[in-house]
Amino acid sequence: MTRERVSSGSPYETTIGFSRAIRVGNRILVSGTAPVEDDGSSTPGGAEAQAERCLAVIVRAIEQLGGSAEDVVRTRMYLVDAADADAVGRAHGRWFADVRPASTMVVVGGLLRPEWRVEIEAEAELS
Numbered sequence: 001m002t003r004e005r006v007s008s009g010s011p012y013e014t015t016i017g018f019s020r021a022i023r024v025g026n027r028i029l030v031s032g033t034a035p036v037e038d039d040g041s042s043t044p045g046g047a048e049a050q051a052e053r054c055l056a057v058i059v060r061a062i063e064q065l066g067g068s069a070e071d072v073v074r075t076r077m078y079l080v081d082a083a084d085a086d087a088v089g090r091a092h093g094r095w096f097a098d099v100r101p102a103s104t105m106v107v108v109g110g111l112l113r114p115e116w117r118v119e120i121e122a123e124a125e126l127s
Contacts, residue, residue, distance in 0.1 A: 021061035028124040047084035047117035051091035071124040
């Protein structure tokens with residue numbers, strides 16, 4: 001099967017050696033997506049604003065590979081503080097309330113930048 005890749009322009013993609021998203025057949029896998037703006041700066045604000053940015057980047061990558069938010073079957077949300085769970089959940093619900101993918105939310109010891117409150121990954125299956 002051929003692989004299609006999407007880049008978000010993150011400075012980490014080249015140095016670490018990964019793609020924002022990859023499509024193999026009808027499956028799209030989106031890498032851990034942090035709250036990074038197009039200019040490389042971190043998204044300002046709290047966990048909800050940052051989660052919203054992560055999800056916008058994720059859905060844009062899925063769309064570039066021929067899918068949509070409705071095709072998402074799994075998400076994983078990594079939080080640095082359990083107190084942010086409701087805020088991140090609200091953002092997730094705005095994107096996926098009707099889709100209701102299998103989801104996991106875990107608290108981790110930290111993310112690559114200290115100002116990041118959340119990082120999210122996703123998987124989609126195309127019909």
